[in-house]
Amino acid sequence: MDYQFKEIEKKWQGFWAENQTFKAEQTSEKPKFYVLDMFPYPSGAGLHVGHPLGYIASDIFSRYKRLKGFNVLHPMGYDSFGLPAEQYAIQTGQHPALTTEQNISTYRRQLDQIGFSFDWSKEVRTSEPSYYKWTQWIFMQLFDAWYNQETDRAENISTLVEKFETSGTAGIKAAADEDVLSFDATEWAAMSAEAKQTELLKYRLTYLRESTVNWCAALGTVLANDEVIGGYSERGGHPVEQKKMMQWSMRISAYAERLLQGLNTVDFPEPVKEMQRNWIGKSVGASVKFPIENHAGHIEVFTTRVDTIYGVSFLVLAPEHELVAELTTPEQKEAVENYIAQTRKKSELDRMADTKTVSGAFTGSYVLNPVSGERVQLWIADYVLAGYGTGAVMGVPSGDQRDWLFATHFGLPIVQILDQQADLDKQADPTKEGQYINSGIINGMGYKEAIETLNKWLEVGKFGKAKINYRMRDAIFGRQRYWGEPIPVYFKEGIPYLIKEEELPLLLPEVDKYLPTETGEPPLGRATNWSYEQQYEYELSTMPGWAGSSWYWYRYMDSKNESAFASAEAIEYWQDVDLYIGGAEHATGHLLYSRFWNKFLKDLGYVKQEEPFKKLINQGMIQGRSNFVYRVMDENGKSTNTLVSHGLKNDYKTTALHVDVNIVDNEVLNIEKFKAFRPEFANAEFILENGKYICGVEVEKMSKSKFNVVNPDVLIENYGADTLRMYEMFLGPLEQSKPWNTNGIEGVFKFLRKFWRLFHNDAWAFQVSDVEPTKAELKALHKIIKKVQDDIERFSFNTSVSSFMIAVNELTDLKSNNKQVLQDMVIVLSAYAPHICEELWTLLGNEPGTLSYAAYPVFNPEYLVEDEISYPVSVNGKTRMNLSISSTMEAQEIEALVLANEQVQKYLDGKSPKKVIVVKGRIVNIVV
RNA sequence: GCUCAGAUGGUGGAACUGGUAGACACGCAGGACUUAAAAUCCUGUGACCUUAAAAGUCGUGCGGGUUCGAUUCCCGCUCUGAGUACCA
Numbered sequence A: 001m002d003y004q005f006k007e008i009e010k011k012w013q014g015f016w017a018e019n020q021t022f023k024a025e026q027t028s029e030k031p032k033f034y035v036l037d038m039f040p041y042p043s044g045a046g047l048h049v050g051h052p053l054g055y056i057a058s059d060i061f062s063r064y065k066r067l068k069g070f071n072v073l074h075p076m077g078y079d080s081f082g083l084p085a086e087q088y089a090i091q092t093g094q095h096p097a098l099t100t101e102q103n104i105s106t107y108r109r110q111l112d113q114i115g116f117s118f119d120w121s122k123e124v125r126t127s128e129p130s131y132y133k134w135t136q137w138i139f140m141q142l143f144d145a146w147y148n149q150e151t152d153r154a155e156n157i158s159t160l161v162e163k164f165e166t167s168g169t170a171g172i173k174a175a176a177d178e179d180v181l182s183f184d185a186t187e188w189a190a191m192s193a194e195a196k197q198t199e200l201l202k203y204r205l206t207y208l209r210e211s212t213v214n215w216c217a218a219l220g221t222v223l224a225n226d227e228v229i230g231g232y233s234e235r236g237g238h239p240v241e242q243k244k245m246m247q248w249s250m251r252i253s254a255y256a257e258r259l260l261q262g263l264n265t266v267d268f269p270e271p272v273k274e275m276q277r278n279w280i281g282k283s284v285g286a287s288v289k290f291p292i293e294n295h296a297g298h299i300e301v302f303t304t305r306v307d308t309i310y311g312v313s314f315l316v317l318a319p320e321h322e323l324v325a326e327l328t329t330p331e332q333k334e335a336v337e338n339y340i341a342q343t344r345k346k347s348e349l350d351r352m353a354d355t356k357t358v359s360g361a362f363t364g365s366y367v368l369n370p371v372s373g374e375r376v377q378l379w380i381a382d383y384v385l386a387g388y389g390t391g392a393v394m395g396v397p398s399g400d401q402r403d404w405l406f407a408t409h410f411g412l413p414i415v416q417i418l419d420q421q422a423d424l425d426k427q428a429d430p431t432k433e434g435q436y437i438n439s440g441i442i443n444g445m446g447y448k449e450a451i452e453t454l455n456k457w458l459e460v461g462k463f464g465k466a467k468i469n470y471r472m473r474d475a476i477f478g479r480q481r482y483w484g485e486p487i488p489v490y491f492k493e494g495i496p497y498l499i500k501e502e503e504l505p506l507l508l509p510e511v512d513k514y515l516p517t518e519t520g521e522p523p524l525g526r527a528t529n530w531s532y533e534q535q536y537e538y539e540l541s542t543m544p545g546w547a548g549s550s551w552y553w554y555r556y557m558d559s560k561n562e563s564a565f566a567s568a569e570a571i572e573y574w575q576d577v578d579l580y581i582g583g584a585e586h587a588t589g590h591l592l593y594s595r596f597w598n599k600f601l602k603d604l605g606y607v608k609q610e611e612p613f614k615k616l617i618n619q620g621m622i623q624g625r626s627n628f629v630y631r632v633m634d635e636n637g638k639s640t641n642t643l644v645s646h647g648l649k650n651d652y653k654t655t656a657l658h659v660d661v662n663i664v665d666n667e668v669l670n671i672e673k674f675k676a677f678r679p680e681f682a683n684a685e686f687i688l689e690n691g692k693y694i695c696g697v698e699v700e701k702m703s704k705s706k707f708n709v710v711n712p713d714v715l716i717e718n719y720g721a722d723t724l725r726m727y728e729m730f731l732g733p734l735e736q737s738k739p740w741n742t743n744g745i746e747g748v749f750k751f752l753r754k755f756w757r758l759f760h761n762d763a764w765a766f767q768v769s770d771v772e773p774t775k776a777e778l779k780a781l782h783k784i785i786k787k788v789q790d791d792i793e794r795f796s797f798n799t800s801v802s803s804f805m806i807a808v809n810e811l812t813d814l815k816s817n818n819k820q821v822l823q824d825m826v827i828v829l830s831a832y833a834p835h836i837c838e839e840l841w842t843l844l845g846n847e848p849g850t851l852s853y854a855a856y857p858v859f860n861p862e863y864l865v866e867d868e869i870s871y872p873v874s875v876n877g878k879t880r881m882n883l884s885i886s887s888t889m890e891a892q893e894i895e896a897l898v899l900a901n902e903q904v905q906k907y908l909d910g911k912s913p914k915k916v917i918v919v920k921g922r923i924v925n926i927v928v
Numbered sequence B: 001g002c003u004c005a006g007a008u009g010g011u012g013g014a015a016c017u018g019g020u021a022g023a024c025a026c027g028c029a030g031g032a033c034u035u036a037a038a039a040u041c042c043u044g045u046g047a048c049c050u051u052a053a054a055a056g057u058c059g060u061g062c063g064g065g066u067u068c069g070a071u072u073c074c075c076g077c078u079c080u081g082a083g084u085a086c087c088a
Helices: A005-019 A052-067 A083-092 A096-112 A129-143 A157-167 A185-190 A193-201 A252-262 A270-280 A306-311 A330-345 A348-353 A401-410 A447-460 A552-557 A568-574 A590-603 A646-651 A671-677 A712-719 A721-730 A745-758 A775-793 A797-813 A819-830 A834-843 A891-900 A902-908
Strands: A032-037 A071-073 A145-148 A153-156 A206-216 A221-223 A241-250 A282-291 A298-303 A314-317 A361-368 A375-380 A392-395 A464-470 A489-492 A495-498 A577-582 A613-618 A622-633 A639-644 A654-659 A685-687 A696-700 A868-875 A878-886 A915-919 A923-927
Touching (some): A005 A721, A005 A834, A032 A052, A032 A552, A052 A071, A052 A721, A052 A819, A129 A590, A145 A157, A153 A590, A157 A185, A221 A241, A252 A270, A252 A464, A252 A590, A282 A306, A298 A392, A298 A464, A306 A447, A330 A361, A330 A375, A447 A464, A552 A568, A721 A745, A721 A834, A745 A797, A745 A834, A775 A797, A775 A819, A868 A902, A878 A891, A878 A902, A891 A923
Parallel strands (some): A868 A923
Antiparallel strands (some): A206 A241, A282 A298, A282 A361, A314 A392, A361 A375, A489 A495, A622 A639, A915 A923
């Protein structure tokens, strides 16, 4: 029979599901391999052709690893809490659980028809109580923990309480809020229970605190920094403003250094590492206290160039700095207040966009330079950010361009501090070269020595010290939304307490509407009869989208466990994710949070590895490729009912209209289908070129409104899943972004048919021969065995597909139907095109379903050895001819042989060669 | 501005450690089969110049360098894409 992909694919998908072919063993003698795809959010639109790209790659890898004798865990599930379902619920009143369920079944149906080897027995959904029970449990562990910088790990809060009880805060080094109190053991003992809880909250790894947050009014919720892009929300693109609110936060900053160091141990794409490094934003410098003139206090600044301290000619505070009001003199009051009012009016966006204009106001106060004792003006300006460092900077105009502009604009002095600084009247010179001048105790020193000297001097005089600063802020954890995990906390006297562990999961209550209450409480405030022990209020915000996805790879290891998030045995066996494939958009969000929670769980001894993901691959984005038709306009600029082909459009005035890419084949418009697609053009005139209507092309985002969405269902219907899988890989390197173009899928389909034909005679009857394979057949086979193995190991899936085509072309030319050779071919190809291979595998007489666990053929290099090698011979670097020479011949003999050749002599034209280069097995080059 | 990635035929792309640039596929052209079309199969296909055939010249964004030899390594530049942006 001809290649009947529809029947074959349906049959084997059914077989795999029924027999649980891809169920991972819980324990095994085999080495483990964990292949994970990034958790999808099941959106209502279903899959387009770009989504499965990474899944196909990871599936090929999983299938390959099984053939190589590994026990493979390759699961799939859904990150099913999230905003879109809730927005839809607000519009329609439908419970988000319902729409989520529907979306998941669409997703599942689409995934199933591509033939993935997922172990569906391990499926998880973050919105299921049996799952979010453990998300809540992890939250409770974080609440019950503090970060001990002495031991450099998280510990249970009880070890902190013990320290307080024995010696108070003396000697405690913790990652904590800035406003922690100092006390001794007696004072601690004397504190009320509420006061103790308030104090402990400042140390917990998840804590409630008044913080400045990104408030998105349109979404009615706060957002984390990574969910805000350029002042707008990542989802929906709504404006975001700064607002002070009581908020749950995660003390991720405690892990800043470990998150940074861990990047050196993982195999991630360099851009992802770089983005995480930038996000963490480590800078090494010093904090310096500038005493305020006629005032008991001081201004603390952070600087990475403490060596430039003698060049300080002013100090700048952020307009929001807490000391601004107090330090503004009566004469300057008006100017300062005007300036603050003016800054407030500017949105965050304007402030970022306008980096050219220099602005600021003098407070009228002075501070004293601690090293020189010099009097320095204190200013405010909005280029200083309240949220970074101490919200104050020292202005060194000679070394910093921004300070230089500020000083020039306001007529402040510019002091040269290094003898090598040049052109200070034109711009700042940030050099570290040369020796210091005008610089008191560091005069004559170089950069390194100056830094050390000053740091020591500052520390001795208690004016400051060397300090490391991180840009990364703690992550806001609460969302004022409905469709998320409830936070397992209740309030007594305004203080948060955890519910009891045996009360988990804290179920999401039913509400009448998915909107905030009249008093502005989050939607959970609408729940009736929802309180802890009938009297205490529950926390009303829910967890953010990233909560459930920050630990899910552990749940896959043991997804049904009711007494732990995963058993210790499962974690001991599976350890970590060996290969993680997903989009680059999660570089700073999901991947940082997951690494953070993983490190935390490791500190508490629940997991084994410091890093959760050994190797990460970002698959490229598939862009849309839009097609256009061109409607002619008349002299008055009015649209006509005439459409002109792309090549002739410059002869007319036209408007471009999107046309559905599914009715365009190689840029040729199917006019009949077009008339049906746009009835208003049923009677349109078409100006053709060579009898065809050629469409224009542009690369855009794939979206419904641009009519460029290609649905995998359609391609599977026409060509089958095996063709789709191979074609997606054939498009190009996995990591490269590229526009989708269905042109060319025919080639892959033809290849599979040709492969099928190798096993069949002209009458389409299955027929293979049992004789010993020929040398040529073995050569073709072993070439592909090696090539596919090498390609998969370096994630170069596109080149494998080409090589398969070459192998099948070779075997077709050899008229091979050798059973031994073809059976090995089936195994090698099965990772890419599993359905057709399962079918041929059983036709060859093997037990159904055993292909997935067959052994990958062993490569034997002997079959590739050639007796004769065709040497390209070049003269002065230009290839002139090929000479067939025995492969055993040594360089000297080859040289003699080549020079004796008649044709070579012709090129030498009587001259004697200056030099002859012979690379054995490669090339001969003659220099004349 | 900064950081990173990239630029190869009409198109997607290949060339893995510096060794025959353009594999494989699409498209296109011609042919076979067919009453015809579709499907299938065969042949050709970087550009230029010329031809009966052969040969020749140029050619991996641009300019230079290293080398017997560069798509590959080095320096400078242009363009495209992504990320990031007053971070002290």
